[in-house]
Structure formats: C-alpha cells, structure tokens
Amino acid sequence: MEVILVLFWLVMAFVVGGIAGKKGLSGCGWAIFGLLLWPVALIMVIMAKQTPKAAEEQALAYGGKKCPRCAEVVKSEAVVCRFCSYQFSFAAPSMSAADEMRDALGNFKRSSADIPKDVA
DSSP: OHHHHHHHHHHHHHHHHHHHHHTTSOHHHHHHHHHHHHHHHHHHHHHSOOOHHHHHHHHHHTTOEEOTTTOOEEOTTOSBOTTTOOBOOOOOOOOOHHHHHHHHHHTTOOOGGGSOTTTO
C-alpha cells in the first residue's frame, strides 16, 4: 500500500512540473515543490498565470504574426496592427498542402487499361 502511495505522490509531482513547464514556469522547481506538497503545489500552479514569453510563443505557434514595428503578436489575417496601426503588405495566398498533393498525384493517375490483368 505504501509503494502505491509513494508512486502516486511521484506521479503527481511530475504532473505539477509538467503543468508549470507548459505555462513557461520552472518545471523542475515546481516538481520539487510537488514532491514536498503536491496538493498545494497543484492548486498553486493551476492558478498561476502563463509567462508573457510563453504566451507569445503559443500565439506564434497557433498562426499569429509579429508586427515589425511594435513587435506585438497579432492574428495572421490582420491587415492593420491593433497596437500601432502598422499597415501589413498584402501577400498572395499560397497553395495549400492539399492542393499541392492533388497536383502531384494528378500526374500519376492510371486507367484500368494500364493495370496488368493478373493484378486486377
């Protein structure tokens, strides 16, 4: 019974460290705190705010773009920066990956007459 309790305590400490790491906080420090008092550490790390750097990285990962004038992250569809009114240049929409794949596979289409009879 004690072994299961110790394993559960260790797992919860790593959960606390993982949540802290996702929020841009020190995962190792929070895991050590979780080893000592994981229930308190879990509540505290859930209530902790994400660091500004981690929030910026997350916004960029989900398709945001950085304004060249004020360096704030805005939506990728933005035409004007909402912070400094910088006018973004219009870029032609690029071909999607699905369109590229469809074009590449279009060159390899075969008719049933091209397939040998013993395979079909």
